[in-house]
Amino acid sequence: KTKEALDLVKKISKQIPKSFYSNPYLLTSLLDALMKCGDVAHAESLFYSSKQKVLPMYGAMMKGYVDNNLLEKAIDLFNKIENPNDVNVTILFNACAQLKTKEALDLVKKISKQIPKSFYSNPYLLTSLLDVLMKCGDVAHAESLFYSSKQKVLPMYGAMMKGYVDNNLPEKTIDLFNEIENPNDVNMIILFNACAQLKTKEALDLVKKISKQIPKSFYSNPYLLTSLLDALMKC
Template sequence: MVTSRVQKTCSINDRTKHHQSLLATIAAVGYIDNEIPQKAIDLFQQVKNPNGILITLLFNACAQLPSQQSLDLVKSVWKKYQNTSLLDDHALTAFIDALMRCGDVKDAETLFDQSAHKVLPMYGAMMKGYIDNTLPEKAIDLFQLVKNPNEILILLLFNACAQLPSEQSLNLVKNTWKQYNTKLIRSENTLTSLIDALMKCGDAKSAESVFTESWHKSISMYGAMMKGYIKNEMSTKAIDLFKQIKDPNDVIITLLFNACAQLPSEQSLSLVKAVWKKYQNASLLHDHALTALIDAFMKCRDVKGAETIFHKLPHKVLPMYGAMMKGYLLNKTPSNALDLYRQIKTMKETQSDFFIYLLTINASAQIAIASECQAIVDDIPQHLLLNIQICNSLIDMWGKAGCVQKAEQVFTNLSSIDQVGYASMS
C-alpha cells in the first residue's frame, strides 16, 4: 500500500513537471515568435530540468539576441548537455545558428566538422552563418559538398554568390538554376534571390528572363529587378517597372526615388513629386524612403523642395542630414552643408559617422578658408583621422585652402598611399 502511494505521488510529480515544461515551451515559442527573446531566455533559466525542445528554443532566442552574454549562455548549456540524449539534430542546428549569429564562426565550424551525422539544416545554418559573417566563399564551398541540396540551400547559394559577384559566381548560379529550376527553384524567395544574384553579377539579361518567365511575380521580385537595374545603371528600366506596380510598398518607393536620383531630369522630378504627393500622408514612407526622397530632389536640382520636406519632418535621422549636406555640395552651397553639420556635431551618432565628416571636409574644401578647415579638423575623432578616404579629402581640403604644409603632413602620415592620395597632392 505504501509502494502504491509512492508510485502515485511520483506519477503526479512527473505529470506536474511535464505540465510545467509544456507551459514553458509554449511561452518560449510565443516570446521568440513575437521577437521578445530576452523573456524566453529568462524563462529558460527558471526551468530546473529543461527538455530538448526548451534547449533548442534557448539557442533560438540567443540567436535572435546576439551578444557576448548570449554566446556565453549557449556555450555553457551546450557544455552541460552535450553528452546527453537531449541534443538532437534540431538542437545542434540551432546551436550552430546561435554561434554564427554571435560571431563565433570558429566554434561553429568545429562543431559542424565533429558532427558524425550532418543533416541539411545544419549545412543551411553554416551557410547562412558564413553569409552573415561576410564569408560567402566558405558558404559556396560548403554548398558544393552537398549531393542533393534542398531549396533553402540553393537560396543561400544565390545569396552567397550575390555577396561575392564574379564570373565564377555567375557561372555557378546559372548552372545551379539550369540543374534545379524544374525541381526546386519554385518559391518567390528563391526566385528573388536568383534575380538578385544575376543582377549583382552583372547579367541583367538573364535576370529579365527569370522575371518574365515567372508565373507569379511577387513584390520582392519587382524589388530585386529594380535594385538590379539601378546597380547596373539602367534606371529607366527601373522606373518603367515601377509604373507596372499597382500597390508599391516602402521598399519599391525607395527604389523609385533612387532610380530618379540616378537619372536626374525634369521628368524624374515630376514623377518623384507625384509619388510623394500620393503617399506623403500614408505610413509607407519610412526613414529610408524619406532619405531617398530628399536625395532625389537634390539630384534633380530642386533644393527648395528638398528643404521644404526636410524642415517639415518631425523625426530626422542622421542619413537625412547626410542627404541634405550631400545635396548642398552638389548644388554648390557648401555653407548650408556646414550649417547643418554644426546642428548635429554634438550628436553621439555623428561622432562615429565617417560619411558626415567626409561631407563636412568636402564642404570646407569648397569654401577653402583655413580657419574653417582647422575648426573642422579639430572636431574629427582621432580614429577617423586614420581612414584613407578622410585623409585624402583632408589633403584636398588643405591644398585648396593654400595650406600646403598641412596637406604634406597628412600625406606623410598616411599608412598606405593610394592613387587618390597622390592625385590630391599633385
C-alpha cells in the same frame, strides 16, 4: 548577438546531456547561435564532429559563413551537399551575389540549370536568383527569368528594380515600377533612387506625383524619407 549571449550559449551547451546532440533541430539552432555571435571556429568544430548532418545544419553553417563574410566557405560547403534543398540554394545565391565575380555568375548559372523545377515556385529562391544575376551584371538572364515567371511577388520586382539601378538602367526601373499594382515601401525607395540617378525634370515630376500617392504610413520609414529627400535634392 552579444558576448554575454555567446558565453551563455557555450555554458549551456556544455551542461546539456549528450543525448540532446542527436537532435538535429537543437544542433541547428546551436550552430545558428554560434555563427550569429561570430564564433565560427566553434560552430565548425561542432558541425564537423557531428555524425548525422541534416540539411538545416548545412543551411545554418552556410548562412553563418555569409553573415561572417566567408563567402567562399559557404560555396565550398554547398558543394559538399548531395541533395541541397531550396533554402541551401537560396543561401548559395546570396553568397554569390556578394562575390559579384564571373566565377560566381558561372556557378549560379550552372546550379540554376540543375535544381528541380519545383524550386522555381519558391519566390524567395527566385528573388535571390534575380538579385545575384543582376549583381553579377547579367541583366538579360534576369529579365528572361523574371518575365517567364508566372507568380511575381513584390521582392522580385524589388530585386529587378534595384538591379536596374545598380546597372545604370534607371529608365527600366521606372518602367517596371509602373507595372506594380500595389508597390511597397522598398519599391518606392528604389524608384526614388532611380529618379535621383536621372536628375531630370521628368524624374522630379514623377517623384512629386508618387510622393503624394503613397500611404502616409510609408513616411515613418526613415530609409524612404532619405531616398525621397535625396531624389528631390538631386533633381
